[in-house]
Amino acid sequence: xxxxxxxxxxxxxxxxxxxxxxxxxxxxxxxxxxxxxxxxxxxxxxxxxxxxxxxxxxxxxxxxxxxxxxxxxxxxxxxxxxxxxxxxxxxxxxxxxxxxxxxxxxxxxxxxxxxxxxxxxxxxxxxxxxxxxxxxxxxxxxxxxxxxxxxxxxxxxxxxxxxxxxxxxx
Numbered sequence: 001x002x003x004x005x006x007x008x009x010x011x012x013x014x015x016x017x018x019x020x021x022x023x024x025x026x027x028x029x030x031x032x033x034x035x036x037x038x039x040x041x042x043x044x045x046x047x048x049x050x051x052x053x054x055x056x057x058x059x060x061x062x063x064x065x066x067x068x069x070x071x072x073x074x075x076x077x078x079x080x081x082x083x084x085x086x087x088x089x090x091x092x093x094x095x096x097x098x099x100x101x102x103x104x105x106x107x108x109x110x111x112x113x114x115x116x117x118x119x120x121x122x123x124x125x126x127x128x129x130x131x132x133x134x135x136x137x138x139x140x141x142x143x144x145x146x147x148x149x150x151x152x153x154x155x156x157x158x159x160x161x162x163x164x165x166x167x168x169x170x
Contacts, residue, residue, distance in 0.1 A: 035067055037060055
């Protein structure tokens with residue numbers, strides 16, 4: 001936290017499942033819980049309305065009812081429409097190969113935050129499916145590559161990121 005705070009009167013929103021923050025940071029904690037299962041299912045169905053109760057429940061359970069992980073999963077499944085079943089998505093999420101490529105691992109294989117990997121798994125699976133020959137996916141890959149080379153922990157202006165892509169796309 002100290003290494004990444006921009007300083008001044010800036011306020012920073014940190015999402016963490018870690019309840020223990022040093023008192024000298026001046027952190028104001030606002031405890032939030034995961035979604036209730038019905039809310040998780042409703043969030044998934046915003047993207048894939050035809051999901052069965054069993055499939056939606058299985059996804060929500062696998063992703064720990066975490067809103068960001070559910071949103072990423074729902075968007076991913078909506079983008080692939082009928083080409084992927086929930087069973088295939090769950091199998092891919094559970095694949096150990098996803099974590100072999102994640103740069104967020106520490107030596108023991110856990111994430112630096114110490115919490116579960118649900119959001120990271122959802123993001124990694126979406127990233128792996130970007131198709132370089134598709135124009136939108138190619139732009140996304142260029143922007144992600146550029147973002148990875150900029151200052152970590154700093155706000156990234158969209159205009160700067162797009163200017164570095166060299167494509168002129170917005």
